């Protein structure tokens with residue numbers, strides 16, 4: 001199942017991020033032909049960069065690879081509901097479909113908070129599919145934050 005495997009890949013990136021001491025979020029960008037164009041996990045601590053979220057890194061890499069600023073026809077898989085910054089970047093990049101895992105009532109910007117794609121200033125909204133591998137995505141985050149508290 002192509003569907004599941006992309007989310008598995010995003011989860012793998014999230015686990016790698018956890019291994020680096022980063023918040024475990026992973027993202028995979030899929031080209032219109034179904035191939036993986038780029039993949040990334042959070043690197044905010046390593047890069048000393050508050051914008052180094054998985055989605056931003058995957059979008060940057062894909063755009064650099066293609067030499068273009070937009071990714072029309074491309075799909076993004078993320079383990080967690082994107083924050084407002086990433087949702088805006090997804091809109092700017094003209095991503096076709098967004099698939100995400102766990103909902104993020106605290107910091108999400110798609111179904112919560114700013115709800116970027118429903119804002120009148122949003123010029124492009126992707127099709128959104130949520131709840132993919134939700135349990136695994138949420139469990140990773142929970143384990144990470146519990147370990148940090150402990």
Ligand SMILES: [Zn+2]
Nearest residue numbers: 053082083086
């Ligand atoms: Zn983000």
